Amino acid sequence: MKIAVISDIHANPLAYESVMEDINKFIPDKIFCLGDIILGGYDPNYICEKMFELKEKYNDNFIIIQGNTDKMIAQGNDKLIKKTKEVFPCMGYSLENDIQITDKKYIDFVRNLPEKKSIELNGLKIELVHGSPRKQDENIYPSLANDEVEKMTENSSADVILCGHTHIPCGYSLNSGKTVINAGSVGRSMTEDKMPVYLQMTIDNSGKFFVEHRIIKYDNFQAQKNILARKLNHIEDLAKMYV
């Protein structure tokens, strides 16, 4: 059984299409999306439409959960916008505008997504989360002490925990026997070269699994031009994250 795990697309169609080209060659049985499909990109409606298309094509074999920024868009109140503008101006102005430009049916879609999902495949228990099993916006990133990751995952009974959120791919094999894998980010990768990352996972009939992070090339300079065209306050700070 082959699974493609994508996360943190953040409304970046160019990055998404490059990743999907690779995924389509992999020919997965299932696709998991770990949230943050929108906020701070250049075309939230395009990406939401693509999520609808994946649902249409894969039915129950496409599983998508909600990320913290999906939740911010869904909450979308003035107090949250004001606070975000204060602590992270470029994200605050994008949040304000994203709420205006995103189709209401897509905002309802991200509002109703589950925060987590558990699934058992060939006897392997898998939990999908955005940040960590205990918190939607908690960071599981490289170089954390194993004990810390144990604490973050102690309320999960899964064998494998798949997460995103930090935009940096990594993996942990814990003393408790759990494996924790951060899939990285499709649309706003925080790796050195800023290239999209996703995860390919293969599970054999006995539940033994193999994983590989895939790094995909795309035209990040064009994506940067596309985001600068939004002409929002502080948009250049968002654009800097692309290259």
Ligand SMILES: [Fe+2]
């Ligand atoms: Fe994110």
